Amino acid sequence: MGNCCDAVCGFFGRQKNTNVRVSLPAVCFVWQIAMIILFGVFIRYDEESDAHWAEHKRDHNITSDIENDFYFRYPSFQDVHVMIFIGFGFLMTFLKRYSFGGVGFNFLIASFGLQWALLMQGWFHSLDHTTGKIYIGVESLINADFCCAGSLIAYGALLGKVSPVQLMVVTLFGITLFAVEEYIILTLLHCRDAGGSMVIHAFGGYYGLAISWVLYRPNLHLSKRLNGSVYHSDVFAMIGTLYLWMFWPSFNSAITDHGDGQHRAAINTYLALAASVLTTVAISSMSQKRGKLDMVHIQNATLAGGVAMGTAAEFMITPYGSLIVGFCCGIISTFGYLFVTPFLEKYLKLQDTCGVHNLHAVPGMLGGFIGAIVAAAATESVYSKEGLINTFDFEGDFANRSVGTQGGYQAAGTCVAIAFGLVGGAIVGFILKFPIWGDPADDNCYDDEVYWEVPEEEESIPPVLEYNNHMIHKHQEISESNFSVEQS
């Protein structure tokens, strides 16, 4: 059997060298040193985190330290931070032998991504042209975490099939593309997208799918034995699911307007998520023999309501409107896992490990259009005159924009996000096809052994070996006794 296995490995893995001992350290060092230099040139504390705050406070008649933006946003920031590192990380531990890679590479690329995001978003959104500096505060940290989320979503489609070096490339380009599309959507088109249905989820989802499509592996079935969960890996994944689910209200409200904006976004997201759970359970149960629930659905589709509320959460969508969004998206997402993912794999040659198509791409796109509709339906009687201006930021150049126009731009923004994801992902996918990145062979995917020192198996094995010896011993006795019988 050993020979046969070697032959198979040799055949499919011939050109694959998964040794990253040079490339991974090189990428980490070069990029980290680049970050230090660029931060040295560009990044400074903003007026709320600088030691001049006491003067700033006096100059601006701020009466109390509690009005520092830190106290408005830091609790939400930490919730978002948990979503990025625990939420996304543990959601990807569900595979039986890729938990290290799921949580570990997520940790690596998010840590790199947030630094690059501070620079990219800074250049586009908060570069002070007088001083040439970017000034950062707690809101910048939240935005950097958001920016990483796009690339982490893309990782979901690629999970188990790429090397850490490839992931660093995915992140470098992902953050860059994110900053550009975000600039176009939020600044040029003047869309609102506080929770990032468009800029994070639709973009990130389609970005990952396009990469995965280019990197199609025809013989991935050779790794099929590892493309599944075991009992405890599913429980680990539930940690990820629940943290994403619980803190999604913080995600969607983290950078909305102070006061009613944050308050309303949290309520709407909370309700949409609750409704998603019930419809996910319903569809999952309907789809299986004897009504058994499938952990894949519970781990993923329950979150669709949060994704779809990313744009509309800060609007006056009404509590029952939020429930309806969650209701529909739970159904759509679960159907996606049941029918669309297998269809994509079979007919479109698209291998999507975590099903980001159903959890991020489609609900994100829907969220963008829901936002467009809710924006177009806004009225002064519902929002109050001042509330309408605050919510949609109808100020400056956009003071005279009508809600209908705003709705149109929101829809256009969604399309921009998808286009960036698809085109950008295809290009990055082609870059990743060069045979220099140390990715695994088709029969070697979903396996931590490739990039991690994995501890030996559980103690539960020694008894088996012991029994083995015992049986062999018994055998000898038996055959000896046979002999003796025969000889007698």
Next chain:
Amino acid sequence: MGNCCDAVCGFFGRQKNTNVRVSLPAVCFVWQIAMIILFGVFIRYDEESDAHWAEHKRDHNITSDIENDFYFRYPSFQDVHVMIFIGFGFLMTFLKRYSFGGVGFNFLIASFGLQWALLMQGWFHSLDHTTGKIYIGVESLINADFCCAGSLIAYGALLGKVSPVQLMVVTLFGITLFAVEEYIILTLLHCRDAGGSMVIHAFGGYYGLAISWVLYRPNLHLSKRLNGSVYHSDVFAMIGTLYLWMFWPSFNSAITDHGDGQHRAAINTYLALAASVLTTVAISSMSQKRGKLDMVHIQNATLAGGVAMGTAAEFMITPYGSLIVGFCCGIISTFGYLFVTPFLEKYLKLQDTCGVHNLHAVPGMLGGFIGAIVAAAATESVYSKEGLINTFDFEGDFANRSVGTQGGYQAAGTCVAIAFGLVGGAIVGFILKFPIWGDPADDNCYDDEVYWEVPEEEESIPPVLEYNNHMIHKHQEISESNFSVEQS
């Protein structure tokens, strides 16, 4: 052996059909649609989450957005949210083969429960009779999470023995009963119970116990092989324990008065919990041969101090008073696990999977009486005149109530909570006895296989199978050689 097993299954499971393929989706859909309709009719944003906030702020001379209730309560809300979904959920993953059900059904029923709670609590506490609407904000979300806690506690007593459809029924009635008893205790009797010793823990505990008593399973010993933990399931359960333990100060302070009320409740709870840990360890160690600790005690009884401080945490119980409460409750709860749970099971026919009697019912009841005593002992010198009025809300109709009277009402409130739990639970238990809910047979409890698609066993099995083949192969050789020997 297969035949024997089939016969046993056939005998005990004859009338049991665990297929929930129709009932579970039906319940989820019908109830979620009902929620949408009722939310459409009744639920609106309150003035702090509505886009009219800017006007409201101006009208009420509120100088800064930071005075929006969101910033007072959102961090505590998120801590409570984590307790509900991670804390209660993971605490129930300790069984070796019911971790999916523990965390997954907890997720399902809490998601439904919080929607129904917003309506029920809204009708009783915040229905605006002019407009016929319920206005919700962050405090409503906390209260909805609290309301769910009662039903999740009841789930602890039923864990592994009921179907998800039954749990939905338990939650529907649990939330309803909760809202009524809460209205009686907090509004009519004008008790204080910020952390819910009475309304949440005593009610929820006795509610679950009464249901479990009615659903007594005489042949549950047939599932005994699965009614226990394995090494890693105990570690998962510690995640639940620790999140409950760490965030209990937020639980007890989440809806207390702004300022000193929240501050004091957090300190008192923190201290009581710390003391509980030491006495739990002491009793657990004393009770076992060689002083070994029992994970069941560490996972549960360490939390008793938090339960028992639910009422008194916001009062001036003093720091050492909090320590004394934690000290006693850690002892009582651990003794409960050692002696009372086995007694209840043997003599009262009461099967209590997680021991909610010792963690919620008794400490909750004690917490109610501790609150009564501390209230009755309040003096103006300790609280200040203004502080006494604020803490006990002696305003309006209750302006002239004495602290002694308040103490009496607090004690009465505890009795009301217990009575609601016992009577309500008994009724719900009888409803659940109808043979239509898809509950498992006595020899089929504590098993995720019944309601979940469970992944195949760990990789540790293939070597065994391989060895199996190998042995069979060897056998053939041996017997062939025997033959050849004989033939020669």
Next chain:
Amino acid sequence: MGNCCDAVCGFFGRQKNTNVRVSLPAVCFVWQIAMIILFGVFIRYDEESDAHWAEHKRDHNITSDIENDFYFRYPSFQDVHVMIFIGFGFLMTFLKRYSFGGVGFNFLIASFGLQWALLMQGWFHSLDHTTGKIYIGVESLINADFCCAGSLIAYGALLGKVSPVQLMVVTLFGITLFAVEEYIILTLLHCRDAGGSMVIHAFGGYYGLAISWVLYRPNLHLSKRLNGSVYHSDVFAMIGTLYLWMFWPSFNSAITDHGDGQHRAAINTYLALAASVLTTVAISSMSQKRGKLDMVHIQNATLAGGVAMGTAAEFMITPYGSLIVGFCCGIISTFGYLFVTPFLEKYLKLQDTCGVHNLHAVPGMLGGFIGAIVAAAATESVYSKEGLINTFDFEGDFANRSVGTQGGYQAAGTCVAIAFGLVGGAIVGFILKFPIWGDPADDNCYDDEVYWEVPEEEESIPPVLEYNNHMIHKHQEISESNFSVEQS
């Protein structure tokens, strides 16, 4: 084999009695009762958590409840609390059979430690000499958690080799020593050390190392089979790692100045930690065949940046300065795991289970000196006059201290912390050598069986046993058939 094992156990374990059935409960009860009495004598609510807050507010012209310190610090407090109980606890679950001890004893000693810390820190820092009372609020709770951290770090060096009674002793003395060195460093030397590079990490690290050195076990190799991880225990440990990593910005900012101080400390720590991850991955990959990553490095060295920013985080170290600190400390810490820990064990007879030398001792010491340098380099133009006074607290007796002098005192403070750790640890180590504490024999370390009721092995074993029976059955058939052949 059984006999041989018994003989070995008998030989090495002769004088070892791990029965803690008397000592552990005795210590818990006596110390908890002592806490209650001392709290009764000394501890009271401070003016922000007392019911007199309404009066205090009026007297001090405080306009809103939101200016209660609770709202400035409670979110950070809860993050720190999670680090202490989940972070430190789960980081120590990585051993294959010591997860109960890792998370459980951490829970026990932190719960005791925080009570004793409130008293010790109170006596040194906030004893009101008029009333003889200590007044506590949310900042006291954070400080108590910090104080525990020192002893929990020491536990990291001792993990698996000591009894819970010994750990209680380690904690009692650890908290006491901490309070004294903290008083010397923060009050007498007037150092700044908000995140505790010196007072927490350098002290705690060297304290644990000194104890471990005194308790050197020459035959520890007999427990080698258990001194390692299994797949899922490494995933559990990642929970600890990630919570420490994510919430370290809260740790370093929890007790810094309101406003810019907290804001800046969070940003600096966030950046340093991100840089640590990249250099840790780089060095870990470089050090292994085929560039495979080692979980030990990822679990620990990624945190070094947070440790090293403990002093300087609140200073104007600049964002790129933070990146440089993280960059260097990730490298140093990973090299420590690769070369220094084996060296210490081989040549200095120092067994350091979790490698606290590399994660806490050295980065903490470096953090102290980094703080000294940054303090000495402070200028009025960077900080503003007012900012400089606020940041370094140049008031009262210290109004005329120069930044250069401050830098010198910071460096001296680091040396004081290390000296306290080494000398205190050596003394406590000798106390722990008395043969009365129930510690395990050399061949019995890293094993939960000693102090915990451990559940039986996983279900994965029954199939093996079944197969066993099956094979024996087959055997009989075969040998019977042999017989019949022979007999015919």
